[in-house]
Amino acid sequence: MTDKPRILVVGAGAIGSFYGAILKRAGCEVGVVLRSDYDAVKEGGFRFTSPLGELSWQPDRVYRADEKPDRFPDYVLLCVKVLPGVDRAALVRPWMGEHTGLVLIENGLDIERDLAEAFPEHPLVSCLAFIAVSRTGPGEIHHQAYGQLVMGNFPAGFDGHCRRLSSLFREGGIDVNDSEAVVGERWRKCVWNAPFNPLSVLCNGADTLSILDAPGGEDLVRTMMEEVMAVAAADGYPLPDDLVEKNLVGTRKMGAYKNSMALDYLNDRPIELDAILGNVVAIAQRLGVPVPHLTTVLTALRIRYQ
């Protein structure tokens, strides 16, 4: 017996299998719930290439989505994409025991509410992942770089569950930023994502520098970032004034880069439009903050994706 918690990863794609690998390295028992890759992973586990060294692992349990757990986990790691029509509470419910905590490792803004309402008695830990990782085949994952998490309770705080998970992830080999205000951190990431991700799709997969170097491109990105900052402030999360310029300088320094939404678009996968942009515009409308540039980009993508 170990005092390490039992983990179950729901949605063990590239992100989920990566953080599962990290917790496995930290000594946890880690199971996964799979759809398309069930056979490959049941047979051969997850095979990784990674600058962190050997991350390949065999899950302790491999479930199909319609199975039942033989024992409830201490924590469910939810790592599915946030898409309209995907009821994440329903995906998670069969795996939640009386004391199971729910850990989100997902992108976007205002993505916790549904789950907080569905599981009001359970611990809820919200994580943002800063990582470049992709699935290259059934059970095959290529981890290019990074892996840092920002972690905190939703809507605020940093409780014992966070402390426990945070130190396990560190043991497994990644950095974790403990945050008492994870929603603020989501807003901060959103200042970059809300312009660049949707614009890259609208421009058919354009990279960051193509966007910034087009006539008017940098001005448009700056204005969209300022709109996000204004909504964040109205929502109670003022961000530092110099964040926009720092983002722009940092983006140029990083060189031409195709963000995850651009890659989703180029690979014909659904895009997380609401989580990244739609929710920002909805909050802006509720709070009466004008966001004409964000609205135009959102609407153009809704026309394409309706």
Add this chain to the structure above:
Amino acid sequence: MTDKPRILVVGAGAIGSFYGAILKRAGCEVGVVLRSDYDAVKEGGFRFTSPLGELSWQPDRVYRADEKPDRFPDYVLLCVKVLPGVDRAALVRPWMGEHTGLVLIENGLDIERDLAEAFPEHPLVSCLAFIAVSRTGPGEIHHQAYGQLVMGNFPAGFDGHCRRLSSLFREGGIDVNDSEAVVGERWRKCVWNAPFNPLSVLCNGADTLSILDAPGGEDLVRTMMEEVMAVAAADGYPLPDDLVEKNLVGTRKMGAYKNSMALDYLNDRPIELDAILGNVVAIAQRLGVPVPHLTTVLTALRIRYQ
């Protein structure tokens, strides 16, 4: 000998060969300057399908762009697309005699200035075409519908040249709206074109109803139309308040429709982005009129087309 004027069409694509056909029917001598379709037209003329009846015609003269005219025409009809990097004054110059008048049949806003400055001593007639016509092969044109022109002098007025040309076009079988304020008419057409044409390209060829029926789509189109109206008013061309709603109702009535820019996009042809939208935004900036929605659409397309 006839007292009908000699016409030379520069840029005898679908539009140019259509209006050449009309003036030929009216009894004019009509020549053409061609690039790619020179051999086909020299050999077999223009072959039309059209609801107006037999429009096929053999030009009286067929020139290549690098030839010299054996006699200067009374009017040059300029029907090329308005694209960055295309010096229309240079295209026209070799064909302009001392008394040759210049007739533009081209789409867009603020597209006359270069030519007015290049040929200050020559008559300048500016026409907007309302027509659905397309080239289906070398020298082959399919005229689907319409053909009406709005005509006037640039920047204002309706002189003897306009009267003469206007009645010739009518003799040839199309309607002409005589206008003392053709720039105002360009603004009026722009209220429809500036939202729908670029949005259709940004949405990868979406038709009018797909744009209007998407969540937020009609609001976006309405707001873009209102922005164009505000720039037009600031530029000295106030338009009727109900134009926006009339445009929206009319567009719905017309049914799903792919505009010319959508077709250019879908057929990998260059799009007239500046003539249709860029010039509106440039005038807005000069006059200090805020146009955030127009600017966002323009910039996203500039990123794609840079």
